Amino acid sequence: MILPGRPPEDRELSPYTGYTRAHWEAVADGLLQAAWRWATPRGALLDLPGRPSASGVRSDGLEGYARTFLAGAFRVAGGAGEDPHGWLERYADGLAAGTLTPGREDAESWPVIRDLHVQGQPMVESASVALGLRLTRPWLWDHLDSAVQDRVEEWLRGALRHLPAPNNWYLFPFTVAGFLESVGRGDAETARVRRRATDLLEGWYRGQGWYADGDGRSFDHYNGWALHLYPVLDAHLADSFGRTAPHGERLRAHLEGFSLLFGADGAPVHFGRSLTYRFAAASAVGLGAVTGHTPLTPGTSRRLLSGSLRYFLGRGAVGGDGLLSLGWHGPHEATLQAYSGPASPYWASKAFVCLLAPATHPLWTVTEEAAPSEGPDRVLALSGPGLLVQSTRVDGIVRLHNHGSDHVGPDAAEAAADEDPLYGRLAYSTRTGPTARGNVRDNHLAVVVAGIRGVRRRIHPLGAGHGDGWGWAASWHRPVFAGGPPMVPGLRVESVTVVRGRHELRVHRVQGAPDGAFVEETGWATGPAEPLLSALHPLHGWGAQDEARAPAGTAFTPWARVPRLTSQAEGTGLYAALATLTGDPDRDRDPAPLAAVVTGVVVEDGSVEVWWADDGSHTRIAFETFCVEHVPKG
Numbered sequence: 349m350i351l352p353g354r355p356p357e358d359r360e361l362s363p364y365t366g367y368t369r370a371h372w373e374a375v376a377d378g379l380l381q382a383a384w385r386w387a388t389p390r391g392a393l394l395d396l397p398g399r400p401s402a403s404g405v406r407s408d409g410l411e412g413y414a415r416t417f418l419a420g421a422f423r424v425a426g427g428a429g430e431d432p433h434g435w436l437e438r439y440a441d442g443l444a445a446g447t448l449t450p451g452r453e454d455a456e457s458w459p460v461i462r463d464l465h466v467q468g469q470p471m472v473e474s475a476s477v478a479l480g481l482r483l484t485r486p487w488l489w490d491h492l493d494s495a496v497q498d499r500v501e502e503w504l505r506g507a508l509r510h511l512p513a514p515n516n517w518y519l520f521p522f523t524v525a526g527f528l529e530s531v532g533r534g535d536a537e538t539a540r541v542r543r544r545a546t547d548l549l550e551g552w553y554r555g556q557g558w559y560a561d562g563d564g565r566s567f568d569h570y571n572g573w574a575l576h577l578y579p580v581l582d583a584h585l586a587d588s589f590g591r592t593a594p595h596g597e598r599l600r601a602h603l604e605g606f607s608l609l610f611g612a613d614g615a616p617v618h619f620g621r622s623l624t625y626r627f628a629a630a631s632a633v634g635l636g637a638v639t640g641h642t643p644l645t646p647g648t649s650r651r652l653l654s655g656s657l658r659y660f661l662g663r664g665a666v667g668g669d670g671l672l673s674l675g676w677h678g679p680h681e682a683t684l685q686a687y688s689g690p691a692s693p694y695w696a697s698k699a700f701v702c703l704l705a706p707a708t709h710p711l712w713t714v715t716e717e718a719a720p721s722e723g724p725d726r727v728l729a730l731s732g733p734g735l736l737v738q739s740t741r742v743d744g745i746v747r748l749h750n751h752g753s754d755h756v757g758p759d760a761a762e763a764a765a766d767e768d769p770l771y772g773r774l775a776y777s778t779r780t781g782p783t784a785r786g787n788v789r790d791n792h793l794a795v796v797v798a799g800i801r802g803v804r805r806r807i808h809p810l811g812a813g814h815g816d817g818w819g820w821a822a823s824w825h826r827p828v829f830a831g832g833p834p835m836v837p838g839l840r841v842e843s844v845t846v847v848r849g850r851h852e853l854r855v856h857r858v859q860g861a862p863d864g865a866f867v868e869e870t871g872w873a874t875g876p877a878e879p880l881l882s883a884l885h886p887l888h889g890w891g892a893q894d895e896a897r898a899p900a901g902t903a904f905t906p907w908a909r910v911p912r913l914t915s916q917a918e919g920t921g922l923y924a925a926l927a928t929l930t931g932d933p934d935r936d937r938d939p940a941p942l943a944a945v946v947t948g949v950v951v952e953d954g955s956v957e958v959w960w961a962d963d964g965s966h967t968r969i970a971f972e973t974f975c976v977e978h979v980p981k982g
Contacts, residue, residue, distance in 0.1 A: 382670025392446030401689030415694035426703030461506030554732035557602025568620025572632030611778030612744020614655030634702030647717035802827025875905025
């Protein structure tokens with residue numbers, strides 16, 4: 349659906365997207381207008397249509413209020429209080445009604461905030477309510493009756509007094525406390541939760557601008573739309589960045605690499621949970637532009653922001669009813685989690701943080717510039733999170749090779765039943781998604797024992813690095829199995845990815861494979877109607893080659909096919925292959941065959957050495973004393 353009231357494109361100011369600040373305002377207004385048709389009589393709950401989340405209908409209604417309030421708050425605050433549609437009056441009425449008798453089963457009352465395992469989701473929404481109130485204080489909070497203010501404070505303090513999830517959730521009471529302190533209602537309780545959150549952030553920071561989302565190894569889009577957004581915006585609103593200077597510098601460092609994770613079509617890389625939040629992925633870009641903590645020019649920032657917004661609006665993210673659907677392009681069940689409800693997609697409201705930059709800000713006045721993925725081919729190793737980024741200019745595709753993010757808690761068992769396709773695969777991209785549960789796994793190295801394929805759960809990084817035009821990342825894991833014994837004693841898989849241009853060299857050492865076992869490597873999942881080529885070419889250790897089908901498709905195609913290599917395995921073995929995903933827009937010219945990319949392969953003493961045809965350079969991967977090196981010709 350095209351949202352009503354969209355201004356005409358401005359291809360002079362915005363040659364890449366045509367979008368201006370007025371487009372962002374129009375989209376915000378259109379989304380709010382559609383959502384408010386489902387409000388309760390006094391506006392405390394927005395009960396959007398759709399299947400309920402695990403938290404229940406009332407919590408989902410609060411989510412509808414809180415997340416749309418955030419969009420409205422950015423819209424009004426960015427306009428210095430201008431509110432032509434009267435959004436704040438509606439939210440003020442809903443605030444008063446929702447907090448009148450919290451916990452009561454009536455038409456308007458908000459659920460109370462409890463511990464994570466009891467009734468935790470309202471804690472998430474409390475942060476959006478608090479941030480919305482902080483952004484709009486002169487026009488909303490300051491005009492509330494004192495009794496309503498007291499009720500709102502009491503409801504919000506539930507977030508300070510109950511147990512969050514052991515991850516970014518600690519930033520929700522942090523944000524609530526920041527609001528209460530900003531309106532003169534701070535105390536020892538607010539100071540305590542803010543100190544706790546900042547202390548945890550210090551422990552979660554892994555370098556290069558990346559935080560783990562908790563004590564494990566979960567690295568995903570929550571870095572931008574939560575772990576950076578809340579502390580940096582808090583300091584910006586308090587005008588006290590000297591107090592939290594590390595967070596601003598970390599956002600700048602994050603954007604150095606994260607800005608490369610958007611394809612030329614505007615898509616963010618399809619990786620990690622909560623992807624139904626869609627263009628919220630660009631919120632860190634907008635936050636950097638607003639606060640000045642960014643390495644990007646204003647023209648590049650707007651290119652990324654508007655490119656992401658346009659990408660989703662043009663691919664069915666908004667349905668005929670004007671609502672954001674649960675999915676990626678349009679509805680897509682496999683993209684969702686149990687906590688996803690009808691209003692969950694409105695976390696996308698965080699992208700509207702860019703509206704805090706006024707109309708005269710360079711973010712809106714300078715000419716759009718190319719996105720990083722539209723420049724020369726790039727390879728970037730992020731050793732902290734264990735990720736390797738590979739972008740190619742000819743097709744605008746960005747690929748993310750995952751050797752460090754698994755979303756397995758430090759105290760969690762490695763159960764195959766808990767496999768998560770959004771983390772467990774070897775690679776992700778801006779043009780493909782993982783195949784659904786029950787279908788063949790894409791981008792996966794499986795050890796097959798008694799007909800059961802092993803699953804990659806906890807990932808142990810071995811390192812990452814890059815040089816001129818090439819890069820690598822490596823990890824190991826213990827395969828776990830859904831049937832029979834959960835693990836095979838002594839079974840271990842070490843995996844290395846080396847990238848150059850559009851090519852991927854994938855090398856694995858499998859140790860401890862039992863008699864009768866097989867190994868299986870798969871490539872990228874693509875649909876028959878997509879202008880993409882996905883291919884695998886065996887270099888060493890592989891036997892048969894075929895193509896598997898994934899009838900449930902991906903978030904990008906309703907049906908997919910996956911290239912596959914297989915071989916018998918026993919004891920210790922080395923397996924090497926070339927992989928590629930390309931979408932060269934010149935459809936009359938096929939990419940060079942993978943068989944011609946490498947001129948020689950030598951395997952000896954637990955190492956693999958490969959010679960590249962284009963320049964005569966060679967890559968050596970040694971496993972006994974682990975190292976990866978790339979040597980130019982001569």
